[in-house]
Amino acid sequence: MKIRKALEKDVTGIAHVHINSWQSTYAGILPHHYLASLNIENRKKNWQRNLNMLHNSTFVAENSHGEIIGFASGGPEQTKDPHIQGEVYAIYFLKAYQRQGLGRQMIKAVIDELMKMGHKNLIIRALKDNPSCGFYEALGGQVVAEKSVKMAGSELIEVGYGWNDIKDILIHL
Numbered sequence: 001m002k003i004r005k006a007l008e009k010d011v012t013g014i015a016h017v018h019i020n021s022w023q024s025t026y027a028g029i030l031p032h033h034y035l036a037s038l039n040i041e042n043r044k045k046n047w048q049r050n051l052n053m054l055h056n057s058t059f060v061a062e063n064s065h066g067e068i069i070g071f072a073s074g075g076p077e078q079t080k081d082p083h084i085q086g087e088v089y090a091i092y093f094l095k096a097y098q099r100q101g102l103g104r105q106m107i108k109a110v111i112d113e114l115m116k117m118g119h120k121n122l123i124i125r126a127l128k129d130n131p132s133c134g135f136y137e138a139l140g141g142q143v144v145a146e147k148s149v150k151m152a153g154s155e156l157i158e159v160g161y162g163w164n165d166i167k168d169i170l171i172h173l
């Protein structure tokens, strides 16, 4: 398994993982029709845009065949909260590659980059119903924010896991 910075040529692989992982992760949380409608071309365009954002950083995980099986991205906190500096925006693996320790390795790559950018603290947002919240709890995240959000017509609760000192997450990686 190899974790490396994402390149422009990776957009198809990232979009594929994005859609597949969303469909398995959010089944029963987001409406079926919405998940079924996720479109590879739209996702590719979004990722093309994301990869060109100067202050963000995206990493991919490749299997031994060079196929992208996971990705993660991070950068400055997105809501301009004056107290929070860094954010991991997304981390997704294909189901077959989950719970093998890759999440820890991948998030380490993003955190190292956020620290290089000078971010001193961290937030990661997730839907409360997502069982993967256990991942952030295992990494020492404390719930520092909670709000209701509307996604694909559903009212859901989003939680923010915070680390006052970004270095604290490294103890768990």
Ligand SMILES: CC(C)(COP(=O)(O)OP(=O)(O)OC[C@H]1O[C@@H](n2cnc3c(N)ncnc32)[C@H](O)[C@@H]1OP(=O)(O)O)[C@@H](O)C(=O)NCCC(=O)NCCS
Pocket: 021, 025, 091, 092, 093, 094, 097, 098, 099, 100, 101, 102, 103, 104, 105, 125, 126, 127, 130, 131, 132, 133, 134, 135, 136, 138, 139
């Ligand atoms: C969340 C995710 C990125 C974690 O990556 P991973 O490679 O599966 O996680 P790791 O194997 O590195 O797990 C590290 C620890 O986190 C905890 N953990 C991970 N996933 C968990 C889950 N679903 N439920 C409870 N605890 C979990 C465990 O303590 C685990 O250690 P253990 O396996 O030794 O018990 C991955 O499972 C994933 O892609 N999930 C689906 C997409 C998703 O929900 N992304 C987050 C959106 S906010």
